[in-house]
Amino acid sequence: MIEFFNVTLSYKNEFLLKDITFKINKGDFVYLTGRSGVGKSSILKLIYFDEFPDSGNVTVNNFSSSQIMINEIPVLRRTIGVIFQDYKLLPDRNVFENVAFALRVTGAKSKEIRKKTVRVLTEVGMGHKRNQYPPQLSGGEQQLTAIARALINNPFVLLADEPTGNLDSRASNQIMNILEKINHRGTAVLMASHNLNIIKQYPHRRLNLENGAIKEV
Template sequence: MGGKVLLIEFKHVFKKYANQVVAVNDFNIKIQQGEFVYVIGPSGAGKSTFIKMMYREEKPTSGQIKVNDYQLEEIKNSKVPFLRRELGVVFQDFKLLPKLTIFENVAYALQVIEKQPAAIKARVEHVLGLVKLASKAPAFPNELSGGEQQRVAIARAIANEPKILIADEPTGNLDPETAAGIMEILERINQQGTTVVMATHNSHLVNEYRHRVIEIEGGRVIRDQDEGRFFQDEASNF
């Protein structure tokens, strides 16, 4: 991967919860600038813990995690907001602010980092255009469909032009056609240079839009494959 910048690195990372469950067992993973990576595996495999560690929602029990030049096992709590400003995070349940309009929801991400009003307006209009929701700017979240709300969540996540977009089951609650629309947007964001890390159970999307696959089971990485398919046995036939 000559010339690529290493954005995410896990070195011998373990995570053990208080109930002694080992959610992450010796992860050694490198993700380069511009990659699109699926994280797959059954419920309880450790996917969410892995994802949450990237934006320091969870801390490792041991090992080293580096994201965007931040050493996450050493970072002070006061620095975590600065780390998160450099990331975009999209959740399955959207997490939109119900009393703000669509425009205001997206603008909020930029107001937090004290962008100028004119710059905020221009950027919000741009990202709402990217997700094909410019006409919905004055609407409120409850006036939108689930797919539209997820597109707003993506617009908000990329408003600050992050190097990394982390998507945790972004199509989990959506019908197949809407999920494909979300995937097209994530593809376009990736093609513009943003690294995308996406946890998913959606086998169709993984097989249709081929990218690197990291498969986790029982807290271990059991497969890390470029252009992977959803199921290992299928992968061996291609």
């Protein structure tokens, strides 16, 4: 479902990733580790086709980085949920609208939008805060909202870039419990993380990135 084959990526003539090959299968939970600046976020960008390899190939379901057409990229992205370290919520829209927005752009009917949005907000424990605005929320609550937004289109994979990066251990555990639950329901999770405590506490397959190469550890 996600396959990197001999992927090389460089910025300004400097190699970041060299001949990276790995696979993530349906329903996997995989950590992506490695020191800051090693290229973890870049790997996630390659998966949602925000970045393209200099050579090699990234395949995501039926799409391949060497063949995808520009107008197919939004179609692919609707099948992938992404959460960012800095949440990227719209500050002038409330929790409900931040999540519903991802469905509105698909042209869904308002009754369906309401039903799905309430369901996914309830699932992450944010139903009662649906009328609040992001600046009124804690970091953990903003991340829960971002998870709800990522799940609204029922993605086959959730890409989580340091989802616990700015959170204390209680909020981090809450996020991890939700990621585990989502994974048990069949959604694959690829999570970039520095947090070895969390990784120890919630053991899963781990890919470590070092000097442009990836190793299963």
